Amino acid sequence: MLAQRTSLFGLSGTAAARAAAKVAADAGKEIIDLTAGEIWSELAPTIREGAIDAINKGVNRYTDTVGMIELREALARKVSLDTGDTWTAEEVAVTSGAKQALFNAAMVLLNPGDEVIIPAPYWTTFPAQVLIAGGRPVFVDSRSNGYVARIEQIKGAVTERTRAIVVNTPSNPAGAVYDVQTLMAIAQLAINRSLWIIFDECYGDFVHGHHAHHPIVSVAPEVRARTLIVNTFSKSLALTGWRIGYLAGPKEVISAVKALQSHTSSNPNVIAQHAVLAHLQRGDGVYESKLRSRLANARRLGLNVLSSLTRIRVPQAQGGFYFYLDLSDLLRRKLEDGASTTADDIANTLLAEAGVAAVSGTAFGDPVGLRLSYGIPPDKLETGLSRLVELLNAWE
Structure with a gap:
């Protein structure tokens, strides 16, 4: 019934991840959402x-x-x-x-x-x-x-x-x-x-x-x-x-x-x-400067928490406001153990067991990646990344 072009695309992977986080939050679960490509900030005056x-x-x-x-x-x-x-x-x-x-x-x-x-x-x-x-x-x-x-x-x-x-x-x-x-x-x-x-x-x-x-x-x-x-x-x-x-x-x-x-x-x-x-x-540039400073502080905080990862390299995070994790070593070990695990599985487990919402790399054409936004308030960021580190370090 629909036009053929509708078969060429589906819901944006990032939008789907945000929606999954909202469903979990609406169900009463405390969710720390690291999916959104936006910065939590007041408006520029x-x-x-x-x-x-x-x-x-x-x-x-x-x-x-x-x-x-x-x-x-x-x-x-x-x-x-x-x-x-x-x-x-x-x-x-x-x-x-x-x-x-x-x-x-x-x-x-x-x-x-x-x-x-x-x-x-x-x-x-x-x-x-x-x-x-x-x-x-x-x-x-x-x-x-x-x-x-x-x-x-x-x-x-x-x-x-x-x-x-x-x-x-x-x-x-x-x-x-x-x-x-x-x-x-x-x-x-x-x-x-x-x-x-x-x-x-x-x-x-x-x-x-x-x-x-x-x-x-x-x-x-x-x-x-x-x-x-x-x-x-x-x-x-x-x-x-x-x-x-x-x-x-x-x-x-x-x-x-x-x-x-x-x-x-x-x-x-x-x-x-x-x-x-x-x-x-x-505009005098003050708002932009404060925003950049806030993100720089969030990046430092996040990298410090992520430095405790034992089987995943700490991301470089050169620009933007995302930490992008390469899960290939973690997933390779699972494959060697005879288990077929994907970045989707890790994202789903993070949401279900740790209350942390992230975007699987499959949304970006990368089956071993995981995107985490650090544009959220620092207290939530620290809590969310600490939960993530604990789960991934214990991943079996």
């Missing part, structure tokens, strides 16, 4: 003030399909500052979160049968949207290289049907940060083979230790004409529910996105647009 001002002024009408011109101009200034090159409002589309930006990119770039190279583990929405657009995801396993795809692997995956490469840095779920050399090599490959780069930098505000985030068009300016930048305020301003993101790229792509968006969502939420515009105009 400028966001709150911008939204309230817009409401008090009676703002309730359509805006331009791809966002208010004032907001797109402010975003163009932001992208210009981030990349070191000049961008204009005509090269920016405001979207209902990064997911719509990615969906728009897939729909305006891909023809049926086109291939898109996606390093694995990957955010679950990347391949789903390629499939919806009629394309074919081609996965490159990055686990052996610290979750950063090697350029040789990417080159080996290119065929005559390849249309685009997804670059997600810092990556979700693994938190890996791409180095300058790898980005330059990917850019040169895209130029040589006339490929598009879909550059997802949604976690770019959160890098840790000696690592740094580099927009690919800043390290290789010549690839700008073949690059679409995807970003959002869901992470950097802890606004997941407000659904404001943006897509930056060549004018002809943004023009096509505008036409597409006019038939899907019309414009993004007008109050959220005004709130983000107020922040871009009046």
